[in-house]
Amino acid sequence: MTTQEQESPTKKSGTVIKESYYEPHYLALEKQRLWPRAWQMACREEELTEAGNYITYDIGDESIVIVRSPAGKLNAFYNVCQHRGRRLARGCGTAQRLRCPFHGWQWDLDGKNVFVTQRDDWGDELNEDEIRLKPVQCDTWGGFVFVNLAPDCEPLETYLGEAAKTLAPFQLDKMRFRWRKWLIMPCNWKIALEAFNEGYHVNVTHFRLAQYGATTFHVSRTHGIHSMFGPLGAKGTQQPQTITPTTANAPKQVAEFYGYLKKALDSNMTDTILESARHVAENAPNDLPRAQAFQQTFQMAMQDDDARGVSWPKLTSEQLLAGGTDWHIFPNMVLLPMATNCLGYRARPNGDDPNTCIFEVYQLERFPEGKAPRQVENLRNDDIYDEAFWGEILLQDFQQMEGTHRGLKSASYQGPRLNPIQEKPISNFHRVYQEYLSRP
Numbered sequence: 408m409t410t411q412e413q414e415s416p417t418k419k420s421g422t423v424i425k426e427s428y429y430e431p432h433y434l435a436l437e438k439q440r441l442w443p444r445a446w447q448m449a450c451r452e453e454e455l456t457e458a459g460n461y462i463t464y465d466i467g468d469e470s471i472v473i474v475r476s477p478a479g480k481l482n483a484f485y486n487v488c489q490h491r492g493r494r495l496a497r498g499c500g501t502a503q504r505l506r507c508p509f510h511g512w513q514w515d516l517d518g519k520n521v522f523v524t525q526r527d528d529w530g531d532e533l534n535e536d537e538i539r540l541k542p543v544q545c546d547t548w549g550g551f552v553f554v555n556l557a558p559d560c561e562p563l564e565t566y567l568g569e570a571a572k573t574l575a576p577f578q579l580d581k582m583r584f585r586w587r588k589w590l591i592m593p594c595n596w597k598i599a600l601e602a603f604n605e606g607y608h609v610n611v612t613h614f615r616l617a618q619y620g621a622t623t624f625h626v627s628r629t630h631g632i633h634s635m636f637g638p639l640g641a642k643g644t645q646q647p648q649t650i651t652p653t654t655a656n657a658p659k660q661v662a663e664f665y666g667y668l669k670k671a672l673d674s675n676m677t678d679t680i681l682e683s684a685r686h687v688a689e690n691a692p693n694d695l696p697r698a699q700a701f702q703q704t705f706q707m708a709m710q711d712d713d714a715r716g717v718s719w720p721k722l723t724s725e726q727l728l729a730g731g732t733d734w735h736i737f738p739n740m741v742l743l744p745m746a747t748n749c750l751g752y753r754a755r756p757n758g759d760d761p762n763t764c765i766f767e768v769y770q771l772e773r774f775p776e777g778k779a780p781r782q783v784e785n786l787r788n789d790d791i792y793d794e795a796f797w798g799e800i801l802l803q804d805f806q807q808m809e810g811t812h813r814g815l816k817s818a819s820y821q822g823p824r825l826n827p828i829q830e831k832p833i834s835n836f837h838r839v840y841q842e843y844l845s846r847p
């Protein structure tokens with residue numbers, strides 16, 4: 408090994424600057440060069456169904472308010488009063504005008520100022536254009552609303568590229584929130600995301616999953632600035648290796664597997680799938696092969712869902728393989744798409760503290776037309792040891808995030824040595840991250 412390689416242990420498998428996880432300098436650079444330039448998911452369209460619905464998305468020092476205009480258009484603005492700079496809206500709600508609580512100036516939902524308290528005091532001094540709300544680029548994909556602060560940014564479709572095309576068959580736009588949770592996590596936002604951007608940890612961190620049979624090897628791929636992993640098995644990659652548990656009763660074990668997922672995550676499955684697995688376990692012969700137990704479960708779930716008005720998209724095996732397990736949409740979105748549901752994560756810096764982040768988890772599902780819950784409360788719980796609230800699987804991930812953030816600051820540690828096959832999403836993330844940060 409050359410001296411240069413000794414000094415640069417990450418050279419072979421992707422370079423991560425470990426200080427970027429905790430030095431305030433990097434957080435400041437992110438505020439300056441990353442967040443104002445990257446498309447980022449602000450909310451779901453389902454949160455803005457009626458004219459006048461608004462929601463805020465805070466990132467770095469900025470807050471963005473997204474509104475549904477009377478014409479049905481989604482508009483995004485910097486959430487700041489053009490009088491003295493007070494932040495305008497908080498959280499979400501419905502209003503026909505945005506009104507500043509300080510001195511009462513008002514804007515319509517297209518950003519035009521429609522009221523200045525005692526305007527005559529200014530004479531001719533106020534210019535219509537100057538006191539408009541300042542616009543932000545806004546577009547939608549998959550039922551998500553994205554914003555970009557750069558006026559000359561590339562279109563969202565170009566930005567998402569192959570990721571959007573590969574995920575299109577999953578029809579995420581037809582899903583709705585079933586549950587949402589968030590917390591202030593004791594780690595940098597990148598560490599939080601990276602705990603979900605690879606499958607290498609699954610059989611160790613989530614050791615109970617292995618007892619039900621699991622993929623032991625996850626192939627990862629980059630798609631431009633985005634990445635994914637899954638049991639891909641496509642040309643040029645290794646075939647997935649799996650643990651197949653020895654059991655005399657595969658149908659029972661499949662039902663136990665979904666029962667465990669329900670309790671430990673309440674995602675990567677739906678109640679229909681769990682019910683179907685239980686039905687198969689009760690009715691199928693004990694010696695039914697495992698693959699068929701899964702197949703029967705899915706067939707029954709599809710029929711039961713169809714009967715209640717939930718139709719699954721017709722996904723080919725190629726589309727399922729390409730969709731894989733988990734996607735990282737740069738910079739801060741993770742999606743685990745399935746036929747009838749999708750687990751999602753979002754991580755953001757928490758103010759000026761690089762050692763904590765705002766971390767959100769949600770489950771999207773298909774519902775019968777008009778039956779999706781109207782408002783799904785975003786529940787907060789900062790206790791990363793509260794298993795009853797978070798479930799065993801997230802709790803296991805949370806411990807790794809906290810432990811990693813603490814550990815990597817050690818003077819003895821040079822930086823991540825990423826698995827070149829299974830942890831590509833992390834090296835790709837940092838490649839793109841550093842490109843953004845190095846652009847003046």
Ligand code: FES
Pocket residue numbers: 488489490491492493507508509510511512
């Ligand atoms: S700061 Fe908003 S009206 Fe004065």
Ligand SMILES: [Fe+2]
Pocket residue numbers: 602603608609612613804
């Ligand atoms: Fe995990």
